[in-house]
Amino acid sequence: MSAPPRSSFIELSARERAAALLDAGSCRELLGPFARLKSPWLPLQGIVAQADDGVVLSRGCIGGESAVVAAIEGAYQGGSIGEVSGSKIAAALELALRDCERGRPVRPVLVLETGGVRLQEANLGLAAIAEIHAAIVALRRHVPVVGVVAGLVGCFGGMALAAALCSRLIVTRQARLGMNGPEVIEQEAGIAELDAMDGADVWGLMGGEQRYATGLADVLVEDDVEVIAAQVRDACSAAALPRTERVDEFRRRLAGIDPQRPPSPAALRALWARERQP
Amino acid sequence: MERLQFSYPARQSVARRVHVGVVGSGDLEVLLEPSPDGQAHVSINTSVEGFAAVWRHVLDRFFGRFDGAAVIEINDSGATPGVVLLRLEQAVEALRE
Amino acid sequence: MSAATGGSEPRLSGRGLCWFQALTGQPGLLACGPRTVRVADAPLGGETARFIAVVADAANRFPRARGGEVGLDEAWTLAHEVRRAIAEDRQRRPRPLIAVVDVTSQAYGRSEELLAIHLAGAAAADAYASARLEGHPVIALLVGNAMSGAFLTHGYQANRILALDSPEVLIHAMSKESAARVTRRTVEALEELGERITPMAYDVRSFARLGLLHRLIEGVNADAPGTADVERVRNELSAAVADARATPHDLSSRLTSQGAAAVRAASLEVRRRLAEEWDAAG
Numbered sequence: 001m002s003a004p005p006r007s008s009f010i011e012l013s014a015r016e017r018a019a020a021l022l023d024a025g026s027c028r029e030l031l032g033p034f035a036r037l038k039s040p041w042l043p044l045q046g047i048v049a050q051a052d053d054g055v056v057l058s059r060g061c062i063g064g065e066s067a068v069v070a071a072i073e074g075a076y077q078g079g080s081i082g083e084v085s086g087s088k089i090a091a092a093l094e095l096a097l098r099d100c101e102r103g104r105p106v107r108p109v110l111v112l113e114t115g116g117v118r119l120q121e122a123n124l125g126l127a128a129i130a131e132i133h134a135a136i137v138a139l140r141r142h143v144p145v146v147g148v149v150a151g152l153v154g155c156f157g158g159m160a161l162a163a164a165l166c167s168r169l170i171v172t173r174q175a176r177l178g179m180n181g182p183e184v185i186e187q188e189a190g191i192a193e194l195d196a197m198d199g200a201d202v203w204g205l206m207g208g209e210q211r212y213a214t215g216l217a218d219v220l221v222e223d224d225v226e227v228i229a230a231q232v233r234d235a236c237s238a239a240a241l242p243r244t245e246r247v248d249e250f251r252r253r254l255a256g257i258d259p260q261r262p263p264s265p266a267a268l269r270a271l272w273a274r275e276r277q278p
Numbered sequence: 279m280e281r282l283q284f285s286y287p288a289r290q291s292v293a294r295r296v297h298v299g300v301v302g303s304g305d306l307e308v309l310l311e312p313s314p315d316g317q318a319h320v321s322i323n324t325s326v327e328g329f330a331a332v333w334r335h336v337l338d339r340f341f342g343r344f345d346g347a348a349v350i351e352i353n354d355s356g357a358t359p360g361v362v363l364l365r366l367e368q369a370v371e372a373l374r375e
Numbered sequence: 376m377s378a379a380t381g382g383s384e385p386r387l388s389g390r391g392l393c394w395f396q397a398l399t400g401q402p403g404l405l406a407c408g409p410r411t412v413r414v415a416d417a418p419l420g421g422e423t424a425r426f427i428a429v430v431a432d433a434a435n436r437f438p439r440a441r442g443g444e445v446g447l448d449e450a451w452t453l454a455h456e457v458r459r460a461i462a463e464d465r466q467r468r469p470r471p472l473i474a475v476v477d478v479t480s481q482a483y484g485r486s487e488e489l490l491a492i493h494l495a496g497a498a499a500a501d502a503y504a505s506a507r508l509e510g511h512p513v514i515a516l517l518v519g520n521a522m523s524g525a526f527l528t529h530g531y532q533a534n535r536i537l538a539l540d541s542p543e544v545l546i547h548a549m550s551k552e553s554a555a556r557v558t559r560r561t562v563e564a565l566e567e568l569g570e571r572i573t574p575m576a577y578d579v580r581s582f583a584r585l586g587l588l589h590r591l592i593e594g595v596n597a598d599a600p601g602t603a604d605v606e607r608v609r610n611e612l613s614a615a616v617a618d619a620r621a622t623p624h625d626l627s628s629r630l631t632s633q634g635a636a637a638v639r640a641a642s643l644e645v646r647r648r649l650a651e652e653w654d655a656a657g
Contacts, residue, residue, distance in 0.1 A: 047325065049301075075305070095653050123582060126547075127585070128642070157523075161496050161497040161527060161528075164493050179496060180487075180492075180524075187553065189483050247455050251455060
């Protein structure tokens, strides 16, 4: 008897991803399309506003525990963060924090499919990202904050910092995670520095497998809805020291690297090899 | 960016609201909900200007088969008529679920 | 720092170092750290504050972080220095942390991506946010550029943001030249958009209208501050410290401002309506 066909998580819309991560029957979308909280800024520039501004917020349960999922729709404006989309994520995290402080823990999950700030809303996108960072740091004191980067957009810009702040980060091989997108690096530093069209090179630098192998992501998963949902469920007991607090360790690692002779991605895997998780 | 509006007669009421689609390149989203006045009303926000006649034609075809009193909002980013019809039909399917 | 496709040259502004030295009276060089990060404990309003700046250094070991960018070494050093303040003040009143901000961008480069600058930046943001949560009044003073990832890393987690009212104080998600290339517009077209669409503007007065700024300090010589100018800014910093101590240790003041009510109405509405639906969803 053959195994049932796998269903791709990458191919799901943000709405479908959020529903897939929540326990069956528990999913309730908040501020959905019919709330019509659209971008006030895009229509002024002749860009059609999506009714949910590209972020889906869904409450429900994960493994029986109260949870909220914020999933970014990568197909809308590259998943970019504007005033409303950024505020939706920040507000969901702030309310989760409020509930945690009141003794009613809510498990937050971020599905990150984004190029970073939406340039058409620039400073309000950037401000919202700062508010997201603040909320994650505050929330982490109460509950693990779980991030999922599945692809194919990946997670870039200020939201890559949000991914790095997550207590547990789950990535696929197709994912990419970096502060600056390959196109921007090529544009700013030249094609000799990085050819954005060289997929092998790009994924070698910042792809899911490389990030996992160098300890910058916690779990490497296949593109499968059930597998990813299970990993999100199991992430509730992430007890390791957050990467962003391992300051001395990373300073030592950097001190040992010569910028004139940086390691290859493969060499970095040996230098920054994953420790065994307890 | 262009905003278009159309109305069509309707015979049946619509029980609930449904949403399908994404405003991605070459795609659109459809918000469909019950109409307050027994008629069907469609408002379209589209990134491509000058195709009012094509939209009219597509909607004529759609409402030739669908007689629900629905308020439909379409946010479109350059979808072909075929994709528009597909999304509208998906919305009707969702109504039936 | 040229590039095959004509990457933008960073404007070497000395404002960060100038104001750091004016406010602390010291160069702030760390014994073990890059010359690009300056830290000094100095008096402010009757107590000791830690002042922190990121400055340019043409001899910085990472070539792509020589013009005042926040690169790998800078971000991890910021994280270290802020956490050092947190640790030192565990048993006493948390000192103010003053981020003197003049940062052109995050560093753009292959090594930076490989070696996880996104994590380095997050570590710095985390440190500042954690300090704020521990009760340190974190104040950002914008004296020059406050751009994108660099600002997220150094300054944007502050309780209060102050800025000099100067044409060279620019805040945005991407430099004009880069944004023009990415969006395939001219710089002039982008500037015109900024006049119509406030969040797209670069200048500090437009930024002030967004309600994110606590104080826009006018009438100060930003390039060559005299004694009175420095005293004026010190007083503003002190007042901001007191204000921060008297209010919640979060970023909520950015939402209760007049500017927020006027220009961030959608941000407020999202929060209001989400709270309504959240409680209903139980």
